[in-house]
Each structure stands twice: as C-alpha cells, then as structure tokens.
Amino acid sequence: DSGVTQTPKHLITATGQRVTLRCSPRSGDLSVYWYQQSLDQGLQFLIQYYNGEERAKGNILERFSAQQFPDLHSELNLSSLELGDSALYFCASSVDSWGASGNTIYFGEGSWLTVV
Amino acid sequence: GDSVTQMEGPVTLSEEAFLTINCTYTATGYPSLFWYVQYPGEGLQLLLKATKADDKGSNKGFEATYRKETTSFHLEKGSVQVSDSAVYFCALSDNQAGTALIFGKGTTLSVSS
DSSP states (O other): OOSOEEEOSEEEEOTTOOEEEEEEOOTTOOEEEEEEEETTTEEEEEEEEETTEEEEEOSOOTTEEEEEOTTSOEEEEEOSOOGGGOEEEEEEEESSSSSOTTOOOEEOOOEEEEEO | OOEEEEOOSOEEEETTOOEEEOEEEEOSSOEEEEEEEEOTTSOEEEEEEEOSTTOEEEETTEEEEOBTTTTBOOEEESSOOGGGOEEEEEEEEETTTTOOOEEOOOEEEEEEO
16 A cells, blocks of 8 residues: 555546546655556656746646645646546646655555546 | 656567566756556555665665666566566656656556466
C-alpha cells in the first residue's frame, strides 16, 4: 500500500459526459501528480500541484482540469469525454515540489475510466 | 526534451533465468533514475532508484547501476521467479528542470515455471 488513495477504482460513462477523479496523497506529501496510462500512449504526465498551486503541466487536454484543495487532496475533472479518453488515470504524490533530487513519487492504484 | 527508451517487449523467460531490461535516457540536467513495476491489475510500485552517477539501486534481487557515460540504467536480476511477471518501467526525473517523472513505454516480463 503506497498510501495514495484514489476513487473511484472503476468508472463507466458515456461520451460527452463529465467525471471527477479524486486523490488523497500520502500523509505529509505536498505534491500531487496526475498521469494517464493508455495502451497506445503509455504513461503520460498530465499535471502537478504543489501545496495548492499548479507547478508543472504536461500533455493535459483543455477538456481536462485539476485542482488541489487546502487539505491537499486533488481532483481531476474530465469533460466532454471521448472514446479515446478511456484509460487508467494515476495519481501520485511526493514530499517536495519537484519529486526530484531522489525524492520518491508514490503512485495510487489508479482509476479505470471507460467511455462508451 | 528529456526522454527514456526501453527495450521492446515482451520478454519471456524460464524461472531462474538471468534478466536484463535495457534502459537509456536523454536529459539536459542531472536526473535521478527509477525503475517502477506494475503487477497485473495493480498500480505502479517503486522498485529501485539511483540519484547520481555510479550509484547502484537494488531491491528484491533486482539491481540497476546509473551509468552517465552510456546514459543507461539497465535492470538486472540473477534468477527470476514466476512472481516477477509484470510490466517494468524505467523513468527519470530531471532535478534541474524540476519536471515530474518521465517514463519509458514499459517492458512486459513473463516468467514461466
């Protein structure tokens, strides 16, 4: 158990709909990351928040948005869903703002999103 | 930009065989290097890491040495078990650029008894 909690574990929704994925980081971790894992694209970094502020942006679509709340949990909002958005969405957390300098990034078990 | 290249899979081995999964990287700064493992139906778990050149990361019989001269971080294990069957991801974090983890495409390992 990494200590990173993601809900829901599985989600099936229709095209055009909007969903929210939730993540609670490890206790004491200030940084939260979102990744998308799909068969064709592999693991893609979406976005990072540190202590409530956006710190880095990766390949995140404009239809997607995220935020980190004062209690440090984070939500990833996916809207106008398309079939191609079906993927496993991972949340991860780390102590510092970079997840670098050898600091470990811990991953949750992911949220499976299926768009039909 | 920074990138990680892993050998194509799947890798199929018999139990107790020697494992090598190649990983090379491109980075502008001085990255930290990681191997993550994803068992079937589970999330990513950190397997080992190395933060500077010539460091060796090790865990559960797996080892990888940070080779700056060849920009490589190959994963090795002397004797694999069926329970090692999983997808293995090489990743880097560029400390200077402050980016999040960049992953390779993953290598599927299948070990048979």
